[in-house]
Amino acid sequence: MKKVILGALCLICTSTLLISCNNNSDIANVTITKVKMSNSISDNTYTANVESGDKISIIPSAAGKIQTINVDVGQSVKKGDTLFTIDNTELTYKVNQAQANYDAANIAYDKTAGGSAKQAQNDAATALEKAKNELKDAQNQYQNNTAIASAQTAYNDAKANYDRTNTLYQAAAATKVDLDTAKSKLDTASAALDIAKATAETRLNNAKTSFAAASQNASITSSVLNPDNIAAAKAQVDSAKAALDIANHQLENATVTAPIDGKISAKNISVGELAPTQTPSLVLENEAALNVLIKVTETNINSIAVGMAAKISVPSTGISYDGAITTISPSADQKTGMFDVKINITNPDDKIKIGMVTNISLVDSKSDNSLLVPNESVINEDGSSYIYVINGDKLTKRAVTLGQAKNQYIEVKDGVSADDQVVVEGSSNMKDNGKFNIVKSN
Template sequence: MHKKTNISVFVLFVSLTFILFAGLTVAGCTAKETATSNKEETNAVPVQVEKARKGILDAKAGIAGKFEPYEKVAIAPKVNGKIVEISVSLGQKVNKGDVLFTLDQVDLQNAVKQAEAQLQVAQANLKKAEIGSSQGLDQAKNNLAQSESAVAQAKQAYNDAKINLERTKKLFEAGAVPSVELEQKETAFKNAEIALKNAEIAYENAKDSVHYAGQKTDIEVAKASVAQAKVNLDNAREQLANATVRAPISGIVASVNGAPGQMSSMQSSVITIVKLDPIVVKGYLSENEVTSIKTGAAVKVEVPTVGKTIDAKVTAISPVMDQQLKAYPFEIEIPNADGKWKADMVVNVIFQGTNGQLENSIIVSRKAVFEEEGKKYVYKIENNKAVKVEVKTGEETSEEIVILEGIKENDTIVVKGQTLLTDGAEVTIQKQA
């Protein structure tokens, strides 16, 4: 009985050992197959994809712009002074020429009176110079006439003395007169010659006097003084007029930075006026966008704060890039007679091309396209593998780009995960968040 029991225990032990071995073998095979499967899944690159579509590309430029005044003028006085009165208030409409504010005028009025007095003095000096010049010229002419008469008399005396000397010489040679008489005639001739020369010198001096008197030098100086006094008076009157500051344009008072009793200077603005009709949208175009957008192009201006969209046209595009933003400024003018649109409102500008819309084309997300060695590529999915395809691109926006060559409508294109891909790599497609 004891022997049978031992045999039964042995048989049971062998059976259990066989079952355990078989189980371990099966478990080992299953684990190996699972690891192999996980390894294959790990080698596949996860990507996100989109379908290439055919449609019309809306070109969004500058992403955002903003409303700005058509014209903005910060007004400072042209003279320093104390503000006496401010005639306008914030938000008030004003017309060109309306009084904005006035400065204290006492000192300026005194400056005008002083300039007027200086002009009167200068005019009196001119009159005096004109009278003196006239009298001086008459006297000089009288002196010239007298000198001319003296020269004539001296010439006559000289000729008479010369004739007498020649006659006396002949008589002396004939022994008819003594030498004393000859000497007297020679002396008389020399005296007549000296008198003639003196008379001629006096005549030339008289002529010079008439010439200088005719130049009226004193009168010219006095006239210059009068002209300068008039300029000073005009300046003083202009400064007085500048104490009343008027609006240089029609518009709306955007800011008031002064108050009565406050000192103002030419370096600080007191009133700012803006013109908001039309209002101007200002934004920037990228280098790619500026080549396809022209002045006059149709646009839609979205105003997110009020949920409105405005149809408009581009009125100006700068041909010069803003070096800080690396983009080209553009402007759009929008009528604003009712004042609905305010300066600094943020807007979104949608360009529709020069003909209202861009060409019907194959369009993909801009992030699908990448560049290598000057060429552009996308990854297209075929049979769960990524195929690297060279493409030729066209118009583009900040979000989408036109594909001219390389792919066709409904091709599946990788838009996320390209950096991990190589040509022919296995992929797993993930849903976009």
């Protein structure tokens, strides 16, 4: 009897164990996540510094010494404000000379066109003689120029002092500071000598120009009065007028003004220095037009377009701004493989500054908070797409209509709602209306 009871108990336990095992095999272990709502075109957040959308390097077209500087770094200016001036002594002289040449050309034209050729010849001869004497005086002054002589003497003294100091330095009888001081004085004397020579040469060249103009005028007035001569005299007036316009323009350029409203971000000049003609004297940046430049991978570049909206946040201030894509580079950088995308900040205020660090997310303004699910949650069967959704204590297999892929996510146009929880990863025994066990929730 005991053996019969024991056998029956063993049979019951075995059956229970088999039933339990069969029940467990029907339960799918799953990882789930909630449907995501977003109108961002990607999950990427870009980091970039604020830049000026209008950055201008100020390089003067007039040559000469800096006479005055009216601005400093960080100062705001208005369009037309004077930034700095260049010594215009020589430029003023050139304007006066060009004006004299223009007046002379007009006189010559009037005499030629009026028929008083003889008087014009006499006047031209007088002017030529005067120009000849002025040229001779200029040549004599150039040969006996006291400014050059003084500058040459100063240079010779500085050169001798430098050579002497260098010899002492080589013999350890002078310090490096002594040598550098001597070299600085030599450089200053050399620059002063160059300027003195240039000034004298300019005056001599102007006298030569005046003499050449007077010679040409005399040649014209001595010829027979005819329409061709009148036309030639008119051409001389036009040429002199053009030269006068150029001289006036150069004089105007000695006063450097701001081309736009903005703020000075760099200053590379000092009073008394020669104005650089190759590098910027100042850098002016427009604070009203601000940009950020982001680097976009080839994976994402085709998901964006000019005009697309962006959100720009400044961590240091906690303020966010609107933006819009203005340009997209047509080719990737050869070194990084990234595409440059420029975004204009459309509503800047006085709290956002050039150089600030920002975080940028791109927004698809054409879509209203799309429903997104991870790519791994989509099951493709027989040309259709399905997603397993948590429905109470069961799994529901739903057919879905997919939209645009967005990095690790894909848009679902139909088949799920914003409150749904979907299976991202599950065991092979998942089935419609099947049981499940959540092993992880993202």
